[in-house]
Amino acid sequence: MNLVSNDISADFPDSDKIYLNNASVSLMPNQSIEAMKEFLISYNSIGPDSKESELFVTEKLRNVRKIIAKIISCQPDEVVLTQSTTDGINIVANGLSFDEKSNMIIRGMTHEHHSNFYPWLKLQEKISVKNLPIDKDGFFKPEDLESLIDDNTKLVALSHALYNTGSILPLEEISKTLHDVPLFVDSAQTVGCIDVDVSKINCNFMSFNGSKWLCGPMGTGLFYCNRKSSELLEPKTIGGESAIIYDDINLAFKELPDKFQTGFRNYVGVVGLESSANYLLNFGLKNIRKKNQYLSILLREELSKIPKIILYGPEDPNSRTSIVSFNIEGMDSQEVVDRLEKQNIILALREIMEKKIVRASPHFFNSESQIMSVVDAIKKL
Numbered sequence: 001m002n003l004v005s006n007d008i009s010a011d012f013p014d015s016d017k018i019y020l021n022n023a024s025v026s027l028m029p030n031q032s033i034e035a036m037k038e039f040l041i042s043y044n045s046i047g048p049d050s051k052e053s054e055l056f057v058t059e060k061l062r063n064v065r066k067i068i069a070k071i072i073s074c075q076p077d078e079v080v081l082t083q084s085t086t087d088g089i090n091i092v093a094n095g096l097s098f099d100e101k102s103n104m105i106i107r108g109m110t111h112e113h114h115s116n117f118y119p120w121l122k123l124q125e126k127i128s129v130k131n132l133p134i135d136k137d138g139f140f141k142p143e144d145l146e147s148l149i150d151d152n153t154k155l156v157a158l159s160h161a162l163y164n165t166g167s168i169l170p171l172e173e174i175s176k177t178l179h180d181v182p183l184f185v186d187s188a189q190t191v192g193c194i195d196v197d198v199s200k201i202n203c204n205f206m207s208f209n210g211s212k213w214l215c216g217p218m219g220t221g222l223f224y225c226n227r228k229s230s231e232l233l234e235p236k237t238i239g240g241e242s243a244i245i246y247d248d249i250n251l252a253f254k255e256l257p258d259k260f261q262t263g264f265r266n267y268v269g270v271v272g273l274e275s276s277a278n279y280l281l282n283f284g285l286k287n288i289r290k291k292n293q294y295l296s297i298l299l300r301e302e303l304s305k306i307p308k309i310i311l312y313g314p315e316d317p318n319s320r321t322s323i324v325s326f327n328i329e330g331m332d333s334q335e336v337v338d339r340l341e342k343q344n345i346i347l348a349l350r351e352i353m354e355k356k357i358v359r360a361s362p363h364f365f366n367s368e369s370q371i372m373s374v375v376d377a378i379k380k381l
């Protein structure tokens with residue numbers, strides 16, 4: 001379907017707001033809200049902990065793994081259900097084994113989202129954490145990465161796209177320079193808005209959530225663990241769901257995905273996420289990307305015509321997601337966000353290193369007329 005010429009706003013709850021903060025939390029389609037409601041009713045009517053509900057819930061878990069595996073091109077048992085992107089990052093940060101000579105490589109320090117920075121920074125207590133030099137948009141040179149790698153490098157951790165500039169790192173190319181050093185990818189800003197294929201990126205671990213570009217509910221996270229690479233990680237949490245006991249006192253972790261899942265899962269969230277993932281796949285991620293590019297190009301072009309607007313992030317639309325970050329010269333970024341919110345326009349305050357910026361992040365259900373209304377409102381600030 002051509003999403004540029006089709007209005008799909010009726011698929012989402014009625015609202016008098018223009019919501020352009022999808023890089024933080026996206027809207028959920030009506031069908032997902034309905035699916036969650038129906039699930040809760042069925043689940044409660046058959047008895048939440050009964051033989052029948054066990055089968056019912058097992059099927060829901062299987063379905064969501066299948067559809068997420070389809071989206072990122074992996075096997076369903078390589079999809080671990082977590083609560084957030086941060087959860088998956090911590091599984092890797094706390095699960096790898098290190099010695100005193102070990103080191104790892106990150107990109108950008110404070111240019112990175114806190115969730116993909118603090119867990120690695122914490123590792124400085126045990127190992128050396130090397131930082132890649134970056135340009136203003138957050139890109140680095142693959143040869144700089146290659147030169148930081150040595151025999152003691154245990155991990156390279158990168159975001160697929162950056163939360164502040166929207167820059168998309170060319171991971172397929174970058175992963176070729178890694179010489180078998182494990183790669184962790186934070187794809188919170190890409191899964192659901194661009195095609196992500198773990199086999200092409202060639203990463204060992206990846207983490208993202210359901211509530212950003214996948215349009216699913218809050219509290220749903222996904223951790224991709226390559227089957228072979230699972231051996232590199234020792235879970236730091238353990239429970240009845242993730243391990244078995246043998247010879248009365250010995251414990252063994254179960255196979256993927258159970259190995260990393262302690263306690264019951266967020267079943268209602270899983271149902272909503274499956275429905276949203278299906279909704280997205282019906283349009284196709286290529287069409288979604290096309291629409292998002294259309295909206296962000298329009299927004300950047302229109303903003304660039306306004307005097308005093310400073311735009312950030314790559315010019316090339318193929319090197320960025322739909323995130324459009326900007327400032328208005330002489331105006332506080334927080335004030336811009338607050339004044340627009342009073343007019344029912346939702347953007348976000350973010351930062352590029354120490355500089356505060358305004359971030360707009362349209363998704364495929366936003367319309368050209370919404371973008372033009374936002375531009376008009378910005379002109380009048």
Ligand SMILES: Cc1ncc(COP(=O)(O)O)c(C=O)c1O
Nearest residue numbers: 084085086113115163186188209
């Ligand atoms: C790149 C990146 N990583 C991690 C996160 C944190 O995600 P979660 O709240 O799912 O842990 C975000 C959220 O904005 C993000 O943009």
